[in-house]
Amino acid sequence: MTVAADRDGALQRFAAAHGLKCLHIELARGAQPLQPMLSWRGRGGFGPQRARAEAVAAQLRAAGLAPVRIKIEAAPGNRGVPRHDTDAVAGRYFESHIKLLLPAGADLAALAARVAGHGAHLSRNALRTREDGLDERFVTQRSRGGLERTQADLRALLDALDGMGLRRAGAETEYVVYDDNLAVDDGWIDMGTDDPLARCAGR
Structure with a gap:
């Protein structure tokens, strides 16, 4: 989950309080070259994982932080991942x-x-x-x-x-x-x- 900015380390403190991993991803170029984000691992179907992400986003907003992106990833060995x-x-x-x-x-x-x-x-x-x-x-x-x-x-x-x-x-x-x-x-990676x-x- 990406937030607009990490003011004075607020996102890092939020991550520590909620058992999440905090990263400050710095892109080599792009419209938003610094992307503070949270990361965590989950198990189960898409619905529960999205619900948890939405709940974390709500907690971030309540803490005065602005989530701008939710991204949910699965391991390639999972059922339903396209092979062709x-x-x-x-x-x-x-x-x-x-x-x-x-x-x-x-x-x-x-x-x-x-x-x-x-x-x-x-x-x-x-x-x-x-x-x-x-x-x-x-x-x-x-x-x-x-x-x-x-x-x-x-x-x-x-x-x-x-x-x-x-x-x-x-x-x-x-x-x-x-x-x-x-x-x-935008401006960092082009999928073609x-x-x-x-x-x-x-x-």
């Missing part, structure tokens, strides 16, 4: 994250240019500082197709990163089943105009 482009659902998408550990002074411009060729972009958690001096950066890639296409796109991106000799600390893919304000990411639903229908 023909199974894609309008308004839903896959999102892959690769964590990189970069040395101080790494050429971020060159990295951004390389991943952009794979439809991916950079971000970091501004609240996270490593004791070993390495710089954590995330590479995010999205796909509106099925899981098979998503995995192929991710593999190509991983190969490109490995070709740069970069140290990877992990990669994961999630299926976004609900996103009520994708415009928050290749619509798998239209393509599979022969349009």
Whole structure:
């Protein structure tokens, strides 16, 4: 869940009081380059998860904070996650994250240019500082197709990163089943105009 701003650490205090994780995601570019957000894990169907998210949003508003986005993700192994482009659902998408550990002074411009060729972009958690001096950066890639296409796109991106000799600390893919304000990411990541639903229908 993304909020408009974290004034004086209010979101961090809210997270601590409610057992939630607080992040300050800093995008490399975009209309809202700093995105304070809350994250938590849940189990069960979509209805209960959305109800909980709406309840947290109400608590945030009561605390004087302004939620601007609710985003609900599922692990790709869940039932109902589309495997093929023909199974894609309008308004839903896959999102892959690769964590990189970069040395101080790494050429971020060159990295951004390389991943952009794979439809991916950079971000970091501004609240996270490593004791070993390495710089954590995330590479995010999205796909509106099925899981098979998503995995192929991710593999190509991983190969490109490995070709740069970069140290990877992990990669994961999630299926976004609900996103009520994708415009928050305007100017940061472009999902493109290749619509798998239209393509599979022969349009």
